[in-house]
Amino acid sequence: MSGSDVAINIDKVVKRYGSFTALHGVSLDIRADEFFTLLGPSGCGKTTLLRSIAGFEAVNEGAIRLYGEDIAALPPHKRPVNTVFQHYALFPHMTVLENVMFGTLRLGWSRQESEQRARQVLALVQLSDFLKRKPGQLSGGQQQRVAIARALAPRPKVLLLDEPLSALDLKLRQAVRGELKQLQRETGIAFVFVTHDQEEALTMSDRIAVMSDGRVQQTGTPREIYEAPLNRFVAGFIGETNLIEVEVLEMRGGRATVRLPGGQDLTCPAAPGARLGAGHVSLRPERVSLCPPGSGDIRAQVENQVYLGTDIQLLTRLPDGEPMVVRVQNSDADNLPGLGAAVGLKLEADAARLLAD
Amino acid sequence: MAATTPGSGGGGSDLYRGNAPRLMLPTWLMIGVFLLLPVLLMGVYSFLTKEFRGGVIWSPTLAAYDQFFLNRGLFGDEPPSIEWTYLGIFWRSIWQAGSATLLCFVVGFPTAWFIATRAPQHRTVWLFLVTIPYWVNLLIRTVSMKFLIRDEGPLNAFLLWSGVIDQPLGLINTNVAVLLGLFYSYLPFMVLPIYAAVERYDFALSEAAADLYADSWTTLRLVILPAVRPGIIAGAILVFVPSLGAFLAPDLLGGAKAFMIGSLIEEQFKGAAGNWPFGAAVAMILMTIVMGVLLIYARAQTRAQAREGA
Numbered sequence: 001m002s003g004s005d006v007a008i009n010i011d012k013v014v015k016r017y018g019s020f021t022a023l024h025g026v027s028l029d030i031r032a033d034e035f036f037t038l039l040g041p042s043g044c045g046k047t048t049l050l051r052s053i054a055g056f057e058a059v060n061e062g063a064i065r066l067y068g069e070d071i072a073a074l075p076p077h078k079r080p081v082n083t084v085f086q087h088y089a090l091f092p093h094m095t096v097l098e099n100v101m102f103g104t105l106r107l108g109w110s111r112q113e114s115e116q117r118a119r120q121v122l123a124l125v126q127l128s129d130f131l132k133r134k135p136g137q138l139s140g141g142q143q144q145r146v147a148i149a150r151a152l153a154p155r156p157k158v159l160l161l162d163e164p165l166s167a168l169d170l171k172l173r174q175a176v177r178g179e180l181k182q183l184q185r186e187t188g189i190a191f192v193f194v195t196h197d198q199e200e201a202l203t204m205s206d207r208i209a210v211m212s213d214g215r216v217q218q219t220g221t222p223r224e225i226y227e228a229p230l231n232r233f234v235a236g237f238i239g240e241t242n243l244i245e246v247e248v249l250e251m252r253g254g255r256a257t258v259r260l261p262g263g264q265d266l267t268c269p270a271a272p273g274a275r276l277g278a279g280h281v282s283l284r285p286e287r288v289s290l291c292p293p294g295s296g297d298i299r300a301q302v303e304n305q306v307y308l309g310t311d312i313q314l315l316t317r318l319p320d321g322e323p324m325v326v327r328v329q330n331s332d333a334d335n336l337p338g339l340g341a342a343v344g345l346k347l348e349a350d351a352a353r354l355l356a357d
Numbered sequence: 358m359a360a361t362t363p364g365s366g367g368g369g370s371d372l373y374r375g376n377a378p379r380l381m382l383p384t385w386l387m388i389g390v391f392l393l394l395p396v397l398l399m400g401v402y403s404f405l406t407k408e409f410r411g412g413v414i415w416s417p418t419l420a421a422y423d424q425f426f427l428n429r430g431l432f433g434d435e436p437p438s439i440e441w442t443y444l445g446i447f448w449r450s451i452w453q454a455g456s457a458t459l460l461c462f463v464v465g466f467p468t469a470w471f472i473a474t475r476a477p478q479h480r481t482v483w484l485f486l487v488t489i490p491y492w493v494n495l496l497i498r499t500v501s502m503k504f505l506i507r508d509e510g511p512l513n514a515f516l517l518w519s520g521v522i523d524q525p526l527g528l529i530n531t532n533v534a535v536l537l538g539l540f541y542s543y544l545p546f547m548v549l550p551i552y553a554a555v556e557r558y559d560f561a562l563s564e565a566a567a568d569l570y571a572d573s574w575t576t577l578r579l580v581i582l583p584a585v586r587p588g589i590i591a592g593a594i595l596v597f598v599p600s601l602g603a604f605l606a607p608d609l610l611g612g613a614k615a616f617m618i619g620s621l622i623e624e625q626f627k628g629a630a631g632n633w634p635f636g637a638a639v640a641m642i643l644m645t646i647v648m649g650v651l652l653i654y655a656r657a658q659t660r661a662q663a664r665e666g667a
Binding site: 054055056075076077078081082083085087089090091092093102103106107150151154 | 559561562564565566567568569570571575579583584586
C-alpha cells in the first residue's frame with residue numbers, strides 16, 4: 001500500500017482518563033476509498049478513537065495523520081473531517097437547509113454556493129422536500145439523513161460515523177445499511193464507522209478493525225475476520241463459534257496438528273502467532289454437519305435443539321463433556337436425531353482454525 | 358370512550374374530569390382573592406377622588422389619569438399639554454431596569470454556565486452559594502450596598518489606596534449606584550432559569566458546531582444562545598419586571614436624581630403628601646405596560662413553537 005492511499009494513519013495513539021487507559025497505543029491505516037468499521041463491545045475504545053480523529057478528545061501520545069499531515073494537535077473546527085453523531089445533534093432551532101448549510105458557511109463559502117451544495121447533498125439523501133422543516137418535525141430516519149447530509153456538505157476528506165444506526169428501528173436500520181454503503185461509493189471518500197453490531201460491520205464494511213480493551217485485536221475484510229479470526233476474542237465476538245481447548249502437537253507452513261479433548265488428532269489452518277502446547281481451536285457451528293454414529297470426525301450426543309427459523313441449532317456434548325453447537329438448515333429438519341441420540345460430527349475441510357491464544 | 362391520550366392537553370383522564378370543578382376550587386380562590394380582587398380594587402381606586410391626608414372619597418373622577426398625562430399649568434387653568442414629568446420617570450425606569458437586566462445577563466450567563474458544567478454533585482453547592490445572600494432582607498442588603506459604595510466606603514478606600522483613582526468615584530446618588538443595587542438585588546433570578554436551560558442543553562450540539570468548523574464564539578452565538586433562549590428570556594422577565602417597580606434601590610442609592618416608578622408609587626401611599634388614586638393610576642399604567650410586553654412575547658413564542666412543531 002503506497003502512502004497516498006492512506007486517508008488516516010493512526011500511529012501508536014494512547015488516550016488516558018486519569019488512571020484508566022482507553023487506548024493502548026493503537027495503530028491503524030484507513031485507506032482513502034474504503035468503508036472502514038471500528039467494531040467492538042461498549043468500552044472497547046472505538047468511540048474514543050473516532051472522537052480522537054474528530055478532535056473532541058486530545059490524545060496523550062501518538063500521531064493521527066490525515067493524508068500525511070499530523071492533525072492530533074488541531075482543534076475540531078480546524079480538521080477537515082466531519083461527523084455523523086449517534087443522536088444526530090441537529091441544531092433544533094434551524095431548518096433542515098440551515099443545518100446543512102452550517103458547515104460550508106463557516107468555511108467561508110458564499111450563501112449561494114452553500115445553499116446550492118446543501119440542496120445537492122439533500123437530494124443525495126432524498127430529502128429535497130423537507131428543506132424548510134425543523135428537525136423536530138422529522139422522523140428518526142429523516143433526521144439521520146439530515147445529519148449525514150450536513151456532514152457531507154463541506155466535502156470532508158473523511159466522514160466519521162458514530163453508531164448512527166443505533167437509534168433507528170430494525171427495519172429502517174437494515175434499509176439504511178445499503179444506502180450508507182452506496183453513499184460511500186458515490187462520494188468516494190473514506191467512511192469510518194463505529195458500531196458494536198457485528199452484522200452491521202460484516203454487511204457494510206470493506207475492512208473492519210475489531211477492538212477490545214483499548215487495543216485493535218484484528219484488522220481485515222469481513223471475510224478474513226469471520227473466517228480467519230486471530231484470537232479467541234475475535235472468534236467469539238464475530239458470529240457464533242465453538243471454542244475447543246486443544247493441545248498443539250505440530251506447526252508447519254501455517255497449519256497445525258492439534259489433539260482434540262477426545263483424543264483424535266486434527267490438522268487445520270493456524271493463525272499467525274499460534275504456538276505449540278495448549279491452545280484453542282475455533283469451529284463455526286454451520287461448518288459442522290451431522291452423520292450417523294460411528295462415522296464422521298467426532299462422536300457426540302445431542303442434548304438440546306433450538307429452533308431459529310431458517311436454521312436449527314443443536315446443542316451437543318462431546319464424550320469428555322465439552323459442549324459443541326451445530327447448526328443445520330431447516331430443510332433437514334425432518335430427519336434430525338432425537339434428544340439423547342448419539343451422532344457423528346463431520347467437519348468441513350479446514351472448518352477448524354487454531355487461534356493465536 | 359373518547360380517545361384521549363394522557364398529556365394531550367385539555368383535561369387529563371376521564372376518571373378525574375368529573376371532579377375538575379371541585380378540585381380547581383383552591384386555585385380559583387387563590388387567584389380570585391389574592392390576584393384579581395387586589396387589581397380590581399386598585400383599578401377602582403384609580404378612578405376615585407383623593408382625600409387629603411390619604412384615603413379616598415367615593416366619587417368617580419379621571420383626575421388621577423389627567424394628572425399623569427396632561428399638564429394644565431400650576432393652577433390648572435391653562436390649556437392642557439402633554440405632561441412629561443411622569444412619562445420621563447417611566448422612561449428612566451424602563452432604561453434603568455433594562456440596563457440592570459443586561460448587566461444581570463452579562464454576569465449571570467457565565468455564572469449559570471459555570472455552575473451547570475460542574476460535576477453534578479457540586480452543582481447544588483454552587484447554586485446554594487448563589488442564593489445565600491438572599492437569605493438576608495433586601496432592605497438590609499441595599500443599605501449595605503450604600504455603605505460599600507459611598508465616598509468614605511471600602512470600595513473607594515481600596516481604589517484610592519491602590520492608586521487606581523485619586524478622588525472618590527462619587528457613585529452614591531447616581532444612576533450607576535441604582536444600577537448596582539438592582540443588579541445585586543435580582544441577579545439570582547437571572548442565574549437560576551439560565552442554569553436550568555444550560556443543564557438541559559445537549560453538549561453534542563457544541564461538538565457538532567465545532568465539527569462543522571465553528572469556533573467557540575460562533576458556536577456560542579449561533580448554537581448555544583438560541584438553544585438556551587427560553588431560560589434567558591425567563592431570566593430577563595424575572596429581573597426586568599421587579600426592577601421596573603423597585604423602590605428600595607432607587608430610594609436608598611439613587612436619591613432625588615434617580616427617581617423611579619416604584620418610588621413614585623410608594624410616595625403616593627406614604628404620609629400626608631400621599632395621593633391614593635394617583636398612586637393606583639400609576640400602578641395600573643405600569644401594569645398595563647408590563648402585561649403588554651409579556652403578551653407580545655408570549656404571542657411571538659407561541660408562533661415560534663408552532664413553526665418548530667414542538
